[in-house]
Amino acid sequence: MSDQRLGSQSPLAIEASGLVKTFGSTRAVDGVDLAVRAGTVYGFLGPNGAGxxxxxxxxxxxxxxxxxxxQVLGHDIVSEADAVRSKVxxxxxFASVDDELTGRENLVLLGRLLGYDKTQAKxxxxxxxxxxxxxxxxxxQVETYSGGMRRRLDIAASxxxxxxxLFLDEPxxxxxxxxxxxVWEIVxxxxxxxxxxxLTTQYLDEADQLANRIAVVDHGKVIAEGTSAELKASVGSGSVHVRLGDADRRPEAQSVLTANLGVPVNLEADPVSLTARVDDPERVAGALGELARAGVAVSEFSLGQPSLDEVFLALTGHPAEVPEDDDDTRERADEDEEDAA
Amino acid sequence: MTTATVPATTARQQTINAVQAVCASCERPAPASVLSTVGTFGWRALLKIKHVPQQLFDVTMFPILFTLLFTYLFGGALSGSPSDYIQFFAPGIVVQTVVFITMYTGVAINTDVHKGIFDRFRSMPIWRPSVLMGAMLGDLARYTIASAIVLGLAVALGFRPDGGVLGVLAAMVLLLAFAWGLSFIWVIFGLKLRTPESVMQMSITVLFPLVFATNIFVRPKTMPGWLQPIVEYNPVSLVVTAVRGLMQGNATGGDIGIALLVSAAVLAVFAPITMRLYAKQQ
Structure with a gap:
């Protein structure tokens, strides 16, 4: 990973070293170092339970x-917690607004708590x-809002x-x-x-769109850090997805593709699908030609940017868990990481 | 891969301008005082009663049924006639109503701490326990409304408090003080247990003997000898005696003093424990 820094002139908004948090026997966060420049977006990319x-x-x-x-904005997060809270x-x-109150009441409530008088808060x-x-x-009442409205209110509340x-947890x-x-425009x-x-996210394209720098986290550790271009370069220039007409031909397709792409070809959960990361997209056309010559019917094919799964596979050797949008797993998401392993 | 459809540039620019304008146009206020944040959280609790009024109905249903049931089914047997019994029973059932509702403070805290809004409050530069104190302030309003409903019913059934309006008000103040101390106990459950259901379960387990082994329904001297001291020294009984005395206009200074002492003791024991647990809550 290169050490090229964006905005290296600006001071650090966040500087963390060796953060550890344990829940029971699980090390949810296992030695995280972070350096986030002020005025930039920093993306924390990883699956559920990554910490x-x-x-x-x-x-x-x-x-x-x-x-x-x-240190957050120059204040220690433990000994100067109040100073941190007044700046973040x-x-x-999960929506940090009150479902039972109206949108306006939520914002007036927060305004009052932050020191506005009634008129100013309104x-x-x-x-x-x-x-x-x-x-x-x-x-x-907020409980009648759509997901997008709720999110906007949530950000407005911040x-x-x-x-x-601003901390945005999976916005x-x-x-x-x-x-x-x-939401992206707002950010x-x-x-x-x-x-x-x-911001934390499970989506590579979101980190790609918004973040100046990205940390990829897995099992409580930062496993890669850099700009999105640097991360993608470390994963390969692209990935190819192939869907076959006939699941029985998959082993044959795998060997043909492996031979012609010169990289490992993975079998997906979907019994007709295969994927591979390719360093040289030029070889893809040739490989597909070989499949046709071997009489293996291809029903769908795409060549695209590596997905989060592929980034993970490349960086960790295991795929990212597919997140389930469970409503009250806020802390359990982190505690359950043994299950995710 | 294709990118998702991008909204028209003008719409995007409008969003960006509006958001930037609203961020630029704001002066940073001086931090709110503790009194003001507690008051604001009290306002939040009142808003919840306003938006979900059925929660009041839920907590007053049982006391209303109890009042009707005891007055008409057992009143004659216990005191000669329902109208005689309600004079004795009404102050007690008001105490029971409020004592039972106190457990909802714990249930509400338990529900609240698992929501995202709680994280937001905790990440704000405010005195952290003001969330709890404000919720309790709102609960005082709830206790008062529920008591008024039950008292109103009792009056309709023939209850005539000889202590007059002042006596009833004094009794209510005493009862609210006791209830406030009591609610700290359920907040401990609310913070320690995982689900609202288990908070309710635990609270009821403690509350049932506390409320039924009392002088609310019958005079202790009708009970077996071994039970009498238990009932007489039950803190709830001590409070009922004072509340009944104040409402009926025949309270002694001793009764009131003991009830105040009991309320203060409950508060002195449980409030510090609760506040410590609350501060450590993560």
């Missing part, structure tokens, strides 16, 4: 690390509702007093593409404003 949420919760002063230390906002993985709430296109739903550093998990794009707008953002 992303636990790391964020430590940095947001919700959990006290068992070992290691971290957290948008948790005015601030209305400004935010307008900016986040929620004015029409302001008087409705900006009642704009923080210097787009479970959102439709349109809502996801909206870009914030960064344009000078806010630093630490």
């Amino acid at each position: 992303k949420t636990t790391t964020i919760r430590m940095l947001a002063t919700l959990l006290v690390p068992d070992e290691g230390s971290a 906002s957290l948008t948790g993985q 005015a601030r709430a209305d400004d935010l509702l307008d900016a986040f296109e929620l004015a029409d739903a302001a008087g409705r 900006l009642v007093v704009p923080p210097e550093l 787009t998990t479970g959102l439709d593409p349109r809502s996801r794009n909206q 870009r707008a914030l960064v344009g404003q000078g806010t630093s953002v630490l």
Whole structure:
């Protein structure tokens, strides 16, 4: 991994060394080092149970690390937790707004807690509702909101007093593409404003779209760190997916492709699918020609960027677990990582 | 791979401009005082009662059924007539109502701490226990409303408190003080146990003997000798005696003093334990 740094002039928004958090016998976070430049987006990429949420919760002063230390915006997360809290906002993985209250009530509540008087808090709430296109739903209880609206309210709630550093824990998990794009625009707008953002995600393309630098985490450890270009380069230039017409021909297809691509070819869970990371996309056409010559029917084929699974496979030797969107696994997601192993 | 459809550039630019404008246009307020954050969380609790009023119905259903059941089924047998019995029983059933509702404080905390909103509160620069204190403030409102409903029913059934409005109000203040201390116990369960159901289960297990082995329903001297001291020194009985005395206008200073002492003792024992657990809660 090259040591090329983006914005190496700016001070560090987050500097962590050797963070460890243990739940029972599970080391949810197992020695994480981090250096996040102010004014940049840093992506924390990994599957469920990798320790992303636990790391964020430590940095947001919700959990006290068992070992290691971290400075957030120049303040120690344990001994100066109050100073950290006055400069950061957290948008948790599961909507950190109150379902039973209306959108406006949520924002007024937070405004009051942060020190606005009633009039200011209401005015601030209305400004935010307008900016986040929620004015029409302001008087409705949040439980009636769609996933995208809830997420926007959630982010708006983090900006009642704009923080210097915003933690976004899986901001787009479970959102439709349109809502996801909206969230991305919001994140870009914030960064344009000078806010630093630490976001966790399970999606490579999200990290790719938003983050200046990415840390890939697995089993509580950072296993790779760099810009998205650097990470992709470490994984190979692309990956090829092939679906066959007939599952019985798969072993034959595997050997033909292996021979012609010169790289290992993996069998997917889907009995007609094969994938391979290719260093040289030029060879793909030839390999497909060989398949046709061997009489193996191909029903679908694509050549594309490596997926998170492939990044993981390349970096860890095991695939990323497919996340399940379970509603109340917030902490268990991290505790259950033995199951994920 | 194809990229997802991108919204029109103007719409994107509008979003970006609006978000940036709303971030730029805001002065940082001075931090809120503890009193103000506690009050704000109390307001949150009241909003929840407003949005989900059926929760009040849930907690007053049983006391209403109990009042009707005891007054009309057992009243004659216990005191000669239902109207005589309700004079004795009404203050007691109000205490029972409130004592039972206190357990919902623990249930509510348990539900709250597992939600994302709790993380947000804890990551804010505010005095952390104000969430808990505010919730308890809201609960006081709930206790008051539930008591008013049950008292109203009792009056409709013929209860005539000789202590007058002042006596009833004084009794309520005493009862609320006791209930506040008691609610700290259920918050311990709320913080320690995993699910709201188990909090409810545990609380009921403790509450049942505490509420039934009392002088709420009958006078202790009708009970077997070995049981009488248990019932008489049950803290709930001591509070019932004072509440009944205040409502009926015949309370002694001793009764009131003991009830206040009991309330203070419950608070002094359990509030520090709860606050410690709460501070350590992760």
